Amino acid sequence: PHAIIAVPRFDRYQEISSQLMDTLADFSPRVEALSMDEAFVEMTGAERLFGPPREMGRRIKQAVREATGLDISVGVASTKYVAKVASAHDKPDGLTVVPAAGARAWLAPLPVSRLWGAGPKTVPRLHALGLLTIGDVARANAGRLGSLGAHFHALANATDPRPVHRTHVAKSIGSDQTLVADVSRREDIELHLRRSADRIGRRLRAKGYVARGVRVRLKTRRFQMLSRQCKLQRPIDLGGELLAAGQSLLDRFGDAGPFRLVGMAAFDLAVRDGDRQLDLFEDLAARELETTVDDLMQRFGRGVLMRARDLAESGTVVGDGVNLDYLERVDGPA
Structure with missing residues (x-):
């Protein structure tokens, strides 16, 4: 008589599973789904982007928590088998790193x-x-x-030569920022939106994708998640173009703030055609600038460059896990 019956919601399970796999695909193009809630991610060579193995695992856990609200356990190792065992070693919400x-x-x-x-x-x-x-x-x-x-x-003997086989292609690439203090001014929201747009643009170009849709997500101080999206007239992969689309979507939120989360996602992804005819509307100077920044970050790490306009009035930048203090605020073009 005291039984509690929970009706399974397979559509919801599939939705969360897709969010999980899409989040993992933000970290690597090689994601092999093992089940609805388990996957291998090939992170070889990603140290400059995401830090050493433990920091990689921490970032993945944080990203999944922000995207789905769920805590996950992560195992980091040099083989699939050891990584799988490590992921189950410290459940729930664990992080186990096993050096080769x-x-x-x-x-x-x-x-x-x-x-x-x-x-x-x-x-x-x-x-x-x-x-x-x-x-x-x-x-x-x-x-x-x-x-x-x-x-x-x-x-x-910890020997497992099987590679990670790509079984999941991201449906979207997103970047959400949970803020220490709520924001309500348009310029503050756009600052965080710009950071998300830059990150998404880098990920799109790194994976060889273009996006045909943009979505903006804002969470109010009462934890209400609001979302607006639009389809684009042409596929894009530049941070500046993503930001422009996001700024136009901000007009559709009205006076719903203040907000404690600002996020953006690029969706309806397609593989970029490297031999395609040049787009008459594409800003070639902007592409050269952003791809040059890509090269510098790949060589020297994500903290090597930042936009001057991202400096706060105090002269402090907080982003991508890097804190840099300046004696004075730097003004000028980004």
Whole structure:
């Protein structure tokens, strides 16, 4: 009589799953979905964009929380198998980093049930052979382990050559900023919108995408999420063009502020055609500027450049995990 019946909402599950995968695709073009709520992300070479492995994991967790409201567990490792085991090591809301050099030792004390593919029938057989831990399997003769012996022996020794296969193509690329203090002035909202537009533009160009739609999201101090979107006359991938579309959408929010979250997303994505005819309306100087900034950030990190107009009155910039203090405010073109 006290049973609580929860009706499954598969449409909602799918919606959240898509948001999760799209968020992961913001970090890497190679996302392999394992289930609705689990995926591999290839982050090789992304250190200059997102920092060392632990910082990468922290940023992914934060981005997923902001996009979906959910806490996730992240495992960072040099192979798919070790990353999967690491992601389940400290649930819920965990972050486990296993360096390649220590992966075999980290796996060793874990039970054999943590071997990928060791199910209810296999585990008792391993126990019967006196193999209780992954370390036991690593030291065993692979020939003793049956038809899957080579597979289990390789995993136990932290060997897993399988690459991450791209199974998810982002439907949108977004950037939301949760603010320390609410904002209501148009110029303050546009400042945060500009930062989002720049980030989204960089991600679009890095992935070879163009967007045919732009969405602006604003969250009020009462946690009401408001959204306005528009389709574009031509596909774009420049931060300046994204900002212009976002600014036009701001006019449609009225006086709903103040706001504590400002965000933007580019949607209806398509692969950019590198051989396409030049667009008569494209600002070639703006493209050269933004692609030059891309190159500099790729070489020296995301904090190497910033817009002068992003400096606050105090002369302090806070963004992309970088704090830079200036003695005086710098004015001039961005």
